[in-house]
Amino acid sequence: MRERKLYSTLLSATVMVLAAACLLLLAGGFPLLGEPAVYRSGLMLALGIVAALLSLWGGWRIAAGKRPQLVVGLVSTFFTVAGAMVFWQYGGKAVSYATLGGAMWFGALAMACTAVVGVLFCCIFGFFVWKLMQPRLWLAGVHWSLSLLALGAYMDYCGEQTATVQLPSNGRVSVAEVMTPEGDKVVLPFSLRVDSFSTAYYEEDTYSLYRQVGEGWELVGSPVVEVDCLRYGDELWAKEDLQLSPEMPQPYLLLPATEEQPVRLLMRNPSVVKDYSAACHIETEHRGRREVRNEVVRVNEPLECKGWLIYLNSYTPMNRSTLVTLQLRRAPGRLAALAGMVGLIICTACWCWWRRKETPQAAEPSTPDSLA
Numbered sequence: 001m002r003e004r005k006l007y008s009t010l011l012s013a014t015v016m017v018l019a020a021a022c023l024l025l026l027a028g029g030f031p032l033l034g035e036p037a038v039y040r041s042g043l044m045l046a047l048g049i050v051a052a053l054l055s056l057w058g059g060w061r062i063a064a065g066k067r068p069q070l071v072v073g074l075v076s077t078f079f080t081v082a083g084a085m086v087f088w089q090y091g092g093k094a095v096s097y098a099t100l101g102g103a104m105w106f107g108a109l110a111m112a113c114t115a116v117v118g119v120l121f122c123c124i125f126g127f128f129v130w131k132l133m134q135p136r137l138w139l140a141g142v143h144w145s146l147s148l149l150a151l152g153a154y155m156d157y158c159g160e161q162t163a164t165v166q167l168p169s170n171g172r173v174s175v176a177e178v179m180t181p182e183g184d185k186v187v188l189p190f191s192l193r194v195d196s197f198s199t200a201y202y203e204e205d206t207y208s209l210y211r212q213v214g215e216g217w218e219l220v221g222s223p224v225v226e227v228d229c230l231r232y233g234d235e236l237w238a239k240e241d242l243q244l245s246p247e248m249p250q251p252y253l254l255l256p257a258t259e260e261q262p263v264r265l266l267m268r269n270p271s272v273v274k275d276y277s278a279a280c281h282i283e284t285e286h287r288g289r290r291e292v293r294n295e296v297v298r299v300n301e302p303l304e305c306k307g308w309l310i311y312l313n314s315y316t317p318m319n320r321s322t323l324v325t326l327q328l329r330r331a332p333g334r335l336a337a338l339a340g341m342v343g344l345i346i347c348t349a350c351w352c353w354w355r356r357k358e359t360p361q362a363a364e365p366s367t368p369d370s371l372a
Contacts, residue, residue: 083121155333
């Protein structure tokens with residue numbers, strides 16, 4: 001009776017914590033009166049800690065009687081996923097090396113052997129997962145994954161460091177220390193410079209038609225590209241008629257005024273940026289020896305070095321080079337948070353679709369007719 005009362009009390013506390021967290025999330029994200037600083041407030045932090053502890057307790061409670069089985073099953077799940085990632089990464093490397101041919105066949109063979117090890121991990125530890133895990137244990141894994149995710153977020157809250165640096169893409173300026181937004185100087189475990197910058201544009205050109213209104217110009221529409229011509233309604237112009245001028249940023253064609261139309265201007269729109277990247281030169285030390293890395297950083301594809309992530313934010317064209325804006329971030333809880341997210345996805349999916357043991361139905365009582 002006492003244990004059931006404690007369980008009911010903790011369950012009520014969990015509902016209250018979740019309700020308070022949802023209220024704060026709504027208060028921070030409200031379009032009119034919301035304040036994003038609510039997400040980093042002390043109350044939100046306290047609710048996160050309490051929710052993480054309750055998730056730990058919930059997983060422990062759900063796995064009652066099968067806790068060793070849960071631990072071994074989750075460890076086997078980790079090695080199964082790790083084996084799948086090894087097969088994916090090294091298998092792809094083996095294929096890419098094999099396409100090069102020549103001496104790269106030896107590298108392809110080494111990568112293929114490593115990929116086979118990943119397959120063995122998937123088969124062996126996947127068998128353990130299949131035999132040990134049950135829907136109830138997957139639900140406990142969901143709770144523990146939430147706690148791991150909260151732990152990673154708390155570690156980032158306490159130890160995260162960020163800084164923004166701007167470097168010209170001429171390969172002459174290096175940075176080895178940065179200044180955080182709080183004004184603290186942080187010495188980096190590496191030096192960084194940008195050697196070059198490249199921008200890719202979409203190949204399709206677009207055009208706009210303007211008409212003169214007073215001293216300004218008003219957009220009329222966008223002509224349609226037809227092979228070597230531009231069509232707008234019943235009018236047709238050849239692309240080769242467009243002119244170049246140092247005073248105009250793009251090729252243009254000035255259309256004189258007529259009885260029906262004022263002075264108009266046909267101009268090619270600036271090319272839309274498809275992708276841009278920066279070639280970075282990183283120098284660091286590994287076991288007392290100088291180590292040099294030449295890597296390319298792209299948008300949404302950061303570089304990692306000594307626990308720091310290097311993001312490409314934006315760029316500003318200059319006369320002979322480009323000023324590249326990079327964001328450096330050190331997040332000590334990143335691995336824990338990622339592990340919690342992946343665990344939450346896997347455990348939730350398995351909890352929903354894992355096989356459930358069918359309970360045998362009670363046999364119907366026999367009747368004299370059936371015996372006959």
